[in-house]
Amino acid sequence: MRCVNIMTANGVQDVRSWEQPIETGKMPESGAEFDAIVVGGGPGGSSAAGYLAKSGAKVLLIEKEVWPRDKICGDAVGGKSLSHVQELGVKADLEATPHFRVTGIMFSSPKGNSVRVPLPEEDVQRLEAGYALPRAQFDSLLFDRCQQLVRDAGGSVIQGGEVRSVLFDDGKGGEDPGEGSGDARHASGLVVRIGGRSGEERTFHSRELVGAGGYRCPVARSVVESSYGEEMVDRDHYCGGYREYWRNVKGCEESSGDIEIHFVDTVIPGYFWLFPVSENVVNVGIGMVMGLMDKQKKKLKALQADVIANHPMFKDRFADAEMVPGSAKGWQLPFGSPRKKADRQPRRSSMNGIRLVGDAASLVDPFSGEG
Template sequence: MVQELQAEVVVVGAGPAGCAAAYYLARRGVDVVVLERATFPRSKVCGDGVAPRAVRALHDMGLEQELEQAGYRRIRAFRVVGSWGEAVKAGIRRRNCTPDYAYVVPRSHLDDMLVAAVRRRGARVIEGVRAQGTLTQTCGSRLGVTALKADGSTFVVKARVVVAADGSRGSFSRSFLPRGALTPNVIALRAYMAGVEEVDDALHFFLDKPLLPGYGWIFPGGRRGAPANVGVGMPVPALRRRKMGLRDVFSWFLGPESVAAAHLARARIIDPPQAFPLQLRYVRGRRRVGPILTVGDAANLINPLSGEGIAYALESGRIAADAIMHAFVSGPDVLSSYERRIDQAFAVDYLEGYALRRILSIPWVNGGVVRLLSRDERLAMGAMGILTNTIPPGRLLQPSLWTAMLSPSRLRATLHRVRPARG
């Protein structure tokens, strides 16, 4: 006989999005079961950057103090290097309740910390099981999610609502979303490297011409003495046009012709490069299928400028938890509000960010912008607010702003008119 578990909500995936949803539901007394394919601590390929918006979300969950106690240092600056080597470095500015710093935290530690917080709230986390792509309607309004154990046996979790948080490669989400909804259009590759020079105080982004319309990055180790996270990201169509593999691009980025060469001349790889896919399409109407809500990467919620997804994951998980709580009080039809709340939180900034990324992929444009920013510290801080997702990307899409580029004072004034945070 197949074992059955009863819950009010089942969450598939214990990454940041799934953990945020489970945390806020369990905190309100909801019976939650989390199904996770891996066992913790687990390695997760990622850039490891925890941007200010993600820091705020972790703080709201009471977890930032754990990062401090574990020795993670606050990163207070960003540095961007343009196509011809022009560079601008600026401090992170406190905006819209976000802090003026970021962290670099390996996902093996971050996800383990999140899972521990979920368990402390009373949720049941079952590791080493794979949620299969079959959802069966059971008695009343409950769904059955079938999970496969490592020994080949199965069990069913029955719940009123399902949260799909199994990422951009999740087989569970793919089983009910339209074909192509999670097909990656960007591939990134990262390695951990020792001996990287002069990067300790900032997150570095490189808009090297051969990398466009992608970019390279160097993030310092989150703790003193830890290896740096070094990587590149490229749109899949660009790789196909150039008939290149991403590892070839990464090798070039590590070489002497790259604008990052000064940092990497004596560096050595200590952990083999690993690739991970990203889906940077914002598609409305695919985040709720009946009583199933998708969150985080499974909902295509990734910052199109930086590729950072942790903040959107944590925020969307919390939004899903709120929508579920409202549905428990007012009826399942209220779940339809989830799509609207996701759009309110992310749609405009996402679409503006995607448009800006396309514009900045033009070498003469990004070179000119970086040169301009390097001459004006306050202007640079405003632009870094766009990169950290605390200032709307649309600030750099206004026609008046492009005219104002000939006048830094007018450009600065435009960038620093910040609208209130959404949600």
């Protein structure tokens, strides 16, 4: 990809920093103790680690991947999130990186009727309405800032760290009461493998764990499945998502404007979206409840291709467009909608010594798909 000089908030020329490695310092030794351990370096985990560090806690932040890395998403950053972006010291850098400024949302119905919902003008003028930019950029900016906060507060950061197991005891330093023992268990640490399948395992201790590892978060599984024997995945409350990046989509050439949400008849009750992420680049995707995908035997990639090629609202807009090679990827979203069988809604998100956040806690908005 072409390198572009970006002027950061401190006036330094930066060459696409989100495509560069992030230096996170020395690995902690096995046996090290922390006030809190955060698993997952996405927006939820990075923010949790950053706020904990700002409060004076000694934090270990663990990310399974190594930067640079991509993350599949719709790429919109809503106004509700921007106060946290500001508090964590990232907003100026976000402004300096290529992005699309959101000023409204365009909705359309299966019959082709449409309505535009403008975002509050005062928020737009204050640059607080919302942005859209690739998660590769946003996550890199946020992780880099928060890992520095963690290290400045005396904590440590690990990239390429895979959680192999969550450690438990009885809350008094005694033996683990075992799987299915629920409230009798208390988290005491983690075993982490560093450097891939042949890497070494290290043990870290803390009485407070934050699980922010996404829809497959190992900390979440240790709570929901291992400790309480409850159902982790309910496909009637999980959404399948599929994303591609496209260039030269008609009506998406500017650097500010509307994001689009289209309720297409073949996708109901999901939706088809067009979220510009920079000038002339668009995140194009589709999402649908996985239980319904199973029943209707639908595949999102084929469904999206059909909408783009044949739907009367979109085929002309994509006539001269081209997909960015390698950008087609899928993922899952655990909704926060009520589940019939769950004692805790949408599912259990905490236990002694563990708190889950973001997708790991099944907190995705079932209408908008926001995490």
